[in-house]
Amino acid sequence: MRDFYEVLGVERNADSRAIKSAYRKLAQKYHPDRNPGDKEAEEKFKEAAEAYAVLGDANKRARYDRFGHEATSRGGFDPTIFADFSDILGDIFGFGGGGRRGGRRPSRGADLRYDLRLSFEEAAFGTETKLRLPRREACDQCRGSGSAGGAPPATCQTCGGRGQVRVQQSFFTMAQTCPHCRGEGSRIVDPCSACSGEGQVVRERELEVSIPAGVDRGSRLRLSGEGEHGRHGGPAGDLYVVLEVDPHPRLRREGAEVASEEELSYAQAVLGCSIDVETLHGVEKLEVPPGTSPGKLFRLKGKGIERLDRRGRGDHLVQIRLKVPKPRDLDGEQLELLHKLAALEGVAVREGGVLHKVKELITGG
Ligand SMILES: [Zn+2]
Ligand SMILES: [Zn+2]
Structure with missing residues (x-):
């Protein structure tokens, strides 16, 4: 994961105003509305939003400064990282003029993040697992309309349906989200009792996820459409499963390569020997030639981890150490x-x- 300061292009001592301004520029540049169908822009947009969700919050920023990404991605379900982008953008575009238009137009559901811990072997060989996580879904009772009797929403009187009101603050007039209809531009006359007129309810559900072989610490799996449901017919957001991998007591890993250390006695190193090496794929015989120095690396071809692009397996490297007894x-x-x-x-x-x-x-x- 890239450094959040680097993502926003600000110095580590930047003040909150500079951080907000940097994020505003990136968000406007890479906003999906301006770059329809551009995957790279979408990733940049999300990356910037993720960075801002942390650096824009004094507490989270302090934790991030001390502990790095670890501090913001610790175990379990954390919806705050991928906070509803429209909240941040509503704030940001409120000044810029682009603004949130009134009316119940379709909006995409928020992306969610789930941090998943895997054992060393699960990451190496892949696994099937079940996640339990809550998300906003369309209310069954009113089929997402929010209205009990199905009556269409009435235009909000406070903002006249625009979804925004103008507020005078010293010399400036600023547009703010209408507090009455919360920017919807209309109000439900007879709210549904199951969702209080929201049209959505939070439901916990179980999701089966197949983790491919070869994933590593920090790998992100995107499950398209498994985020929160959209509103007013908008598409669902995505679910990102971010992986953490437990260390192995004996094996180390670098991408698809696995490494272990084997101790030889002086006699074994001088005279040569044959040793058993425990790899992920079982015990392998390694022929150590006479006169082997400590530090020497041997390669067991194809005994490492499957490459994510499915182009075969990495190797298992054995580093020789010398056993020196007391x-x-x-x-x-x-x-x-x-x-x-x-x-x-x-x-x-x-x-x-x-x-x-x-x-x-x-x-x-
Ligand atoms: Zn409802
Ligand atoms: Zn209103």
Whole structure:
């Protein structure tokens, strides 16, 4: 995920006014109404909205500054990140003049976000899982109209159907969302009892999601149309499932490649050996040639993780480490052999905590 400050193009110490202004420019530039069918603009628009949802809120910004993305994407269901864009935009376009037009025109439902934790293996091999999450859906009782008897809504008297009222503030006249009809331009005469005239109710539901093999930490899955229902016949928003992956006790991961460490004894490293390596796909034999240095990497082809583009699997990398035992963990024979080895190599080693050569000097001198 990109840095939110970078997304908005502001300095880290920018004040709230500069942040709002930067977001306003991006939102106007990439607004879906101005870029119909442009996927890239849509992504940019959402990215900017996501950044602003955090940096535009003093508390969330402070947490983000301290903890980064972690702070804003911790477990469970968090609808605030993908807050209803129209709220932010209503605020922003209220000044710019583009504005929210009155009337019950169709509007797209808000996008939702769900943070999902996977085990290392689930991410590697893919999984099927069930999510439980609430979303706004059309009210069954009034079929989304909000009206109990099905009577059409009446024009709002306060704003004359425009959905906005003009408010004088010192020298400026500003357009504000009509408080009476909340910008709808009309009001329900006989509100539906199930949804209080909203036309929508919040319902919790279960959703089956298939997670493809090879996903990683930070991967985002978009489930088209699984966000909140739109209003007045508008399309539903999307659901974004953002993935977090638990670490593995033994394996590390870099994209489709998996890495592990194997410890060899000095004798194994010098003379060569055959070792068993536990990979995601079972135990593999690795032939270690004589004279292998610590740090050496071996590659088990195709024993890593499936690539998301389905172009085969990554490799499993084995890094060799040298096991260096403490003298107290060795038996007498092993110690004796080591001293013999040192003598043959002509190097000085400690004996009982004292350097061998130093002792010789004293006794000999
Ligand atoms: Zn209803
Ligand atoms: Zn009104």
